Amino acid sequence: MRSDLFHITPSGRAGLLFALFAILVVPSVAGSQWLNIFTSTACFTLAVAGVSFMYSRLGMVSLTQVGLMGVGGWITLRLNYGLGLPFEFNLIASGLITIVFGWLLALPALRLRGLYLALVTLMAAGGFEILFATFQFPNGGEGFWGVQTGSREGFNRPFIARSDEAFLRYTIFVVTLGFLVIELHRRLAPGRAWALIRRSEAAAMSAGVNVSLYKTWAFGISGLLGGLAGSLLAGSLGLLDGGTFKASESVMIFALAVVGGANFWLGAVFAASLFRILPALLNNWGLDADLSLIIFGAGLLHAVITAPDGIAGQLMDLSGNLYKKVTNRGTGPNAGPPPHREGISNGSGRISRAFSPVALRLLQIPAHLLHYLVGTRITQTNPDTPIEVKDVVVRFGGVVALNHISATFSKPVSGIIGPNGAGKTTLMNVISGFVATSGGSVHAGGIDLTALASHRRSHWGLRRSFQKEEVADDLNVEENVMAQLDPLPFSLQEKQDEVARALEFVGMNDRARKPGKQLNSFERRLTDVAKCLVGRPGIVMFDEPAGGMSVDETETLGSLILKIHDYCGAKTLVIDHDVDLIARVCEETLVLDFGERIAFGKTADVLADPKVRAAYLGIEEDAA
Amino acid sequence: MLNSKYTNWILYVILMVAAVAWLGWGKPNKIVGLFLVSGLAVGSLYALGGIGMVVLYRATGVLNFANGAAGAAGVMTAWQLGQWGVWAPATWCAAILISLAISLTYGRFLAPLLAWREPVVKAVATLGFALIVLGAVSFLWIDDPRRFSLPTDKIGVYILGMRVTVTRLIAFGTSVGIVFAIWLYLSQTTVGLQMRALANDRDLSALIGIPILKVETFAWGVSGVIAGFTGLMFGDLIRLEPTVITFMVIPSIAAAVCGRLDNLGIVLIGGLSMGVIESMLTLSPTLKGARPIAPFVIAALVLLWYQRGTRLTFDSKD
Secondary structure, eight states: OTGGGGOOOHHHHHHHHHHHHHHHTHHHHOOHHHHHHHHHHHHHHHHHHHHHHIIIIIOOOOOOHHHHHHHHHHHHHHIIIIIOOOHHHHHHHHHHHHHHHHHHHHHHHTTOOHHHHHHHHHHHHHHHHHHHHHHOOOOSOSTTTOOOTTOOOOOOOOTTOOSHHHHHHHHHHHHHHHHHHHHHHHHSHHHHHHHHHHHOHHHHHHTTOOHHHHHHHHHHHHHHHHHHHHHHHHHHHSOOOGGGGOHHHHHHHHHHHHHHOTTSHHHHHHHHHHHHHHHHHHHHTTOOHHHHHHHHHHHHHHHHHHOTTHHHHHHHHHHHHHHHHHHTOOOOTTSOSOTTOOSSOOSOOOSSTTTHHHHHHHHHHHHHHHHHHHTOOOOOOOTTSOEEEEEEEEEETTEEEEEEEEEEEOSSEEEEEOSTTSSHHHHHHHHHTOSOOSEEEEEETTEEGGGSOHHHHHHHTEEEOOSSOOOOTTSBHHHHHHHHHTTSOOOHHHHHHHHHHHHHHHTOGGGTTOBGGGOOHHHHHHHHHHHHHSSOOSEEEEESTTTTOOHHHHHHHHHHHHHHHHHHOOEEEEEOSOHHHHHHHOSEEEEEETTEEEEEEEHHHHHHOHHHHHHHHOOOTTTO | OHHHHHHHHHHHHHHHHHHHHHHHTTSOHHHHHHHHHHHHHHHHHHHHHHHHHHHHHHHHOOOOTTHHHHHHHHHHHHHHHHHTTOOHHHHHHHHHHHHHHHHHHIIIIIGGGGTTSOHHHHHHHHHHHHHHHHHHHHHHSOSOOOOOOOGGGGOEEEETTEEEEHHHHHHHHHHHHHHHHHHHHHHHSHHHHHHHHHHHOHHHHHHTTOOHHHHHHHHHHHHHHHHHHHHHHHHHHTOOOHHHHHTTHHHHHHHHHHTTTTOHHHHHHHHHHHHHHHHHHTTOTTTGGGGGGHHHHHHHHHHHHHTTTOOOOOOTTO
16 A cells, blocks of 8 residues: 555646647747746646546536636636735635535535536526626726726736746646646546445445535535636636636536546546637638537537546557557456556655655654544453443334334344344444434443444444445445544554555455455455444444355355454344344344334244244244 | 425425515515516526427437427527528528538437437537527627518517516417427327337337437427527527527526426426516516526525435436
């Protein structure tokens, strides 16, 4: 994990080459019109990057990016013309203020997802468009609004970048810094949290991820990049116009991010080039603007249909294939992802290995600060106290899913069984905090779990797996397990040791670097188990761990479950339909049927109970 | 459950009455009435656009940004034919046919290629198509002030002492009529049943033998016809300019969002309310500037109101 942090991916390398080209070659050959076009392309690259990472890392679509650019530009112009402040200050102020706007946009994202979220952000973009049209940009002039379209009274560019050429270099430098900000996030705890959120919010919460915080954070970063882009654009032109920041342009930016390839850095460069350079080229060739609209539309449609990973994806596939042909390297089971694929850190970091420990330590500072602010505390759990479920009631509308269920689980491994729809998973969801109860409580280790938010329960030491294996495709095995430890206040060394120990325990240490998307279902299940064992767990819950597993695999799982208590002292709850597994691993078992508790006690006794046989195995009570 | 449903409606009525009363306070009744009627007419157009989108979205999972462009192409054709002296009703039919053809072209040949992508990407693809159509239309008819008017503009009826043009009545009547007709169609016919099945679960529908392509094509057709009609009305009541009509999809989407891309009745009411509030805002000197934002603000608030109290944002398939 440590060496991956400073690894540069092929797409990143290509992006850096591109930036170098733009810094060194473009200013000396381009005329002033093209310099402006390249500068604005660089600005939009940054804005696109903000949209791309939200889409590719979190699966969230923001259609407000151009509106946020407008906000950044507005603030820069206002501070420049109204107060005469230096550009650097304006740039930073714009970035910080747009972070706040980004946070505001995140509010709907805490409740919405997918198309609806996209539509709400589109509505916000419409709002920005109209605000800009109404209040105009402060391009100089008197008064607070300072509205004067078309004026250009001495915009203070940074003193190191007064000329157009120098400002292009300056812009590219800031854009590169912006990319670094995202990349660092991606490779550290936030990136792992985002990958989990993208996979499933429930899984993220049960891994202790504060979903609201990380979503808001992502919107803030996206806002920051948009604001910086707008500020730089204002710096390049000295004045802005409401027509640049229309809602339809925000949609276009997103569309181009997909076409360029949202998974790749280079994709943002392609997208911005299509947005700015292509129309300028078509215009230069004397093509009618409407015709270029047609070409543009057709290109967009073509790219969306034929290149799911975007242009950058196609290019990277191509270069990856060439690379493979040239070096004739095969990919074994342990070889990691194909060399071109970003998103999963792989390979050894050849760069800066010497100073990486120092840098890592520095990078940990904000994380610790964040933990301090968000207040992650864990109470040492006492392994000997039982899990007490008291009088839990859950209603879904008129259906009573759990009817005054009580049980005290005091053995190392306990089972919950019952026919489909009995309320087993609902009970687990109550313990996890995903389902609101109409009454009752769950106590463990001396505290009332029901009083804690879901992710806090995970910090406390509650772990669970789901019926579907929740392993983030974007992360490798090690990172998936690490994500569970990220919110906890242990040192990096402790975390890494614990991950390694858990992977060894489940037998996945030889596949620690294998990316999530290449795992088979048993490996995914084992990764899930490893996730449940790190960070001093107090309770581990498995929801149908043997579902879809072969006999041998179930056997292995059963042995692992039996060893959990000795391994980390946690109590385990297991739901499964495999009665043999339950009989083998669980000392005591709770049986539910239609939300009622029909039996609880030693597993052998419970399984012999005629009521249980009738409900669960479908045998008439008399016959039994 | 029932309770919260009633609460929603009561809250809606109170808010609506309060908004209209507040904005219209101290103004002569006649003026208020006039703005109310014009608001209802514009609102019907938002609603119509929204209904076309929802019918399509439910059956195909595609949010079609190209609806507005198809309508624009239709109404420009009608205008052109009118200039050439073609009999007016024939030009209207031509408008609807053009819009239908555009919608079907996309639905039959391009949309199936993207069937496996997520909804946002599908929506983005229709944006590409919208640009092609818009580009072609703007290329054929360069920017020029034009007017498109229906003969019904000149006929007025007096309702409560106010003169209302028949065109506005048609816009309003059609939006209500279409909602009713579609509701009837969905509940009474086999294709309607199949469309409902598709809206519910596409994979299962395919398994039980519903001819997906056929049903989808039908939905594209219906939405194309609605888009054509909406385009005609936009051209007449608001402005005859391809770009303006194309991007009228955004307030239409706002109306569709009010009905959660699902409930046509609420789309209608949402669209009408947006139109009315937008129009009534003209009466307020301070809020006049905020007029065009009204649909967005309303849609965003409605969506958030729906989602109140939920903790997790599960996808439908989670």
